[in-house]
Amino acid sequence: MPLLRYSVACLLAFSCHVASAREYAYSDAHLHYVDFFQETAGMPKLLKAMADNRIEHVMISGIPVAKKWHEDEPKRPRYYAGDDADAYWYSATDVIVAAAVNSLNPEQRQYFHPFLSGFNPNDKNSAAHIQRMLDLNPGLWQGIGEVFTRHDDLTALTSGDTPRANNEAMTRIYHLAAENDLPVMLHSNITSKREKNPLYLAEVEEPLRNHPHTRFIWAHAGTSAEIHRHQTQLDFLLPTLARMLENYPNLFIDLSWSMLTPYLLDEQGKPRKEWLQLVERFPERFMIGSDVVGRFNKLGKEMRSFDPFLDALPEDVARKVARDNFLSILPRSL
Helix, strand or coil, X not given: CXXXXXXXXXXXXXXXXXXXXXXXXXXXXXXXXXXXXXXXXCHHHHHHHHHHCCEEEXXXXXXXXXXXXCCCCCCCCCCCCCCCCCEEECCHHHHHHHHHHHCCCHHHHCCEEEEECCCCCCCCCHHHHHHXXXXXXXXXXXXXXXXXXXXXXXXXXXXXXCCCCCCHHHHHHHHHHHXXXXXXXXXXXXXXXXXXXXXXXXXXXXXXXXXXXXXXXXXXXXXXXXXXXXXXXCCCHHHHHHHHHXXXXXXXXXXXXXXXXXXXXXXXXXXXXXXXXXXXXXXXCEECCCCCXXXXXXXXXXXXXXXXXXXXXXXXXXXXXXXXXXXXXXXXXX
16 A cells, blocks of 8 residues: 555656646747858748747847858858858848748748848948838838857958947947837957956947947857857856846846856756846846757757756746747837
8 A cells, every 4th residue: 555655646746747847938039040151941941940849939130241252262161160261241131031031921920020230330331221221121120130249250250340349330320229229139259268357348338338228138148159168167257247237227138059058057957056046136138049040950959958947947037038038128119
C-alpha cells in the first residue's frame, strides 16, 4: 500500500508539473528580413517559421549596409567579416522590406511591424530621407532601426566616417522620431573589444538625456558576440543598465541572442539571479529578439532559447518580456 501511495503521489506531482509548464507567445523584437547581401529566404518561409513557433508579432527591418564582393576576391564572402572588402550604406533595403510587407493580406500584415533602417547615420540629410520614406508609405513604418553606429569590425569595414549615436545627424533623426511617435533601435557598442570599461557609454546616454520624448531600444544592451570573444563578461554592464533604466524611462533593452550567455544564463544554462532581479525590477523595459538575418530556419530555436530565463521569472513578467513589451512601445496610433 505505501508503494501504491508513493506511485500515486509521483503521478500527481508529474501531472502538476506538466500542467504548470509554460508555453509562450512571442514577439520577435529584432529580425532582419535580408542579410548583408540584401538577400532573403522570403516571406513564405518567415510566415511558416512564425506559425510553427508561436511567434505572433515581428519587428521586421532590412540591413542598412551591403557587403561588397570585391573585384580582387575570387570567392564571394558569406558574411560581412568574411574578407577585407568594405560595406556601404544601402537605402534600397527599405524598399525590399516595404514590398514584402505590402505583399501580405491585411490580416497577415497586422503581425508585422516594419522599422526603417536604410540611411547613413553620419549624413544630416538622413532625417529628410526618412521623412520622404514615411510619406511614400503612409502608416507602414512603425519604428526606426536597427541603426548601426559602433558595431564591432563592421564599423571599420563600412565606407565613410565612424557613426556615433550622439552625432548631429542622429539628433535630427531623434527629433523626427519623437514627432512621428516612432521608437528607435540603436546598435551602439558600450565598449571596444579590449577596454574593460564603458568606453562609449556617453554616446548612448547623451541622446537618452537630451531626447526624453523619444523611445530608445538598445540592441543587445550595447554588447555583441565579438566583444564577448575578447572579454567573456563585462562586469560593469549590469550595474550600468540598472542605473540607466532608473534614470531614463525612455530606455528599453533588447535581449537578443548575444545576451543569453554569458549574462542571462550561466555555464550550465541556468538563469542568473542578478539578471532575473533586474528584469523583475523593470518588468516593462525588456524584450527579446532573434536577430536573424535573412534566413528563418532557426527562428524558433532562437526564440525558445530564452525559455529557461523566462521560466524563472514571475509568469506575468515573463509574458511581458516574451511578447507584450515590444508591442507596448509601438506608435500609439496603431
